[in-house]
Amino acid sequence: MTTGSAESAARAVDDHPAMDHVARVGLVAFGVVHLVMGWLALRLSFGDPGGEADSSGAVRELAQQPFGEAIVWAVGLGMILLAGWQVLEAAVGHRRDDGVKRLRKRLASVGKAVVYGAIAASALKVVAGSGSSSKKDGTTSASATLLDLPLGQLIVGLVALGIAAVGVYLVYKGATERFLKDIEAGGASGRVGSAYVWLGKCGYIAKGVAILGVAALFGYAAATHEPDKSGGIDEALRTVLDQPFGAVATGLVGAGFIAFGLFCFAWARHIDR
Structure with a gap:
């Protein structure tokens, strides 16, 4: 098969109506993960330190529920489908745009595919019985490896900036409601649509704040050359929790995660690819 025919085939798959259903299944799974992340963050804000308030912790929490293994399998499958959709989007998607804007969106799709694939891998590890290790250990190990490289502190600093x-x-x-481009116009109309918009605003802002916390940890690790100071969303929330009004801030982020999870369900219903 030539490169041109392969690209045409990929475009045909990406444009097929069935891909809407693939994306919907994946978005529902993504929403479930964020609902559990939000619940874990709220528990943390109320003084329950059990569970890690990140995607890996959410998967492990799901596995402990009745029919947990089946639920985790379903989430893993959904995330694989979502990652596959983004791989197609990275290869042949975003054709409404051109030039630098198309390239930027395709690169963003690559990043999304990596994130979704990582959540799928966590789910598969849990059902395989090897997903009990702490994500913090993995992050610390990666940071230590980077810091040991020539110009390691600079590299980790650049990671923090990214x-x-x-x-x-x-x-x-979230603040500018740019996420509305991803859903049908009708999905944002009326009272229900207004609720969807608020869920999206709160959800995206909360996710952004949590990720900024992760960036701060990586930046501190780079500045101090201490890889154990880096970490993911769970570590960032626990760091915030130790600050004045930390419980309130952690609770608000948890509520935002729940809002984003609910928005994912609305997004799945009104998806506009």
């Missing part, structure tokens, strides 16, 4: 850029963009996307 993570911060994602966080700022998510806050911007």
Whole structure:
């Protein structure tokens, strides 16, 4: 098969109506993960330190519920479908745009595919019985490896800036309601549509704030050359929890995660690819 015919085939798959259903299944799974992340963050804000308030912790929490293994399998499958959709989007999607804007969106799809694939891998590890290790350990190990490289502190600092850029963009996307481009116009109309908009605003802003917390941890690790100071969303929330009014801030982020999870369900219903 030539490159041209392969690209045409990929476009045909991406444009097929069945891909809407693939994306919907994935978005529902993504929403479930965020609902559990929000619940874990709220528990943390109320003084329950059990569970990690990130995607890996959410998957492990789901596994402990009745029919947990089946639920985690379903979430893993949904995330695989969502990652596959974004791989197609990265390869041949975003054709409404051109030039730099199309390239930027395709690169964003690559990043999304990596995130969704990582959640799917966490789910598969849990059902395989090897998902009990702490995500903090993995993050610390990666940070230590980077810091040991020549110019390691600079590299980790750049990673922190990259993570911060994602966080700022998510806050911007929520505050300006740019996420409405992803759903049908009818999905944002009426009282129900207004509720969807508020869920999206709160959800995106909360996710952005949490990711900015992760960026701050990586930045601190780079500045102090202490890899154990880095971490993911769970570590960021626990750091915030130790600050004045930390319980309130952590609770608000948890509520925002829940809002984003509910928005994902609305997004799945009114998706506009």
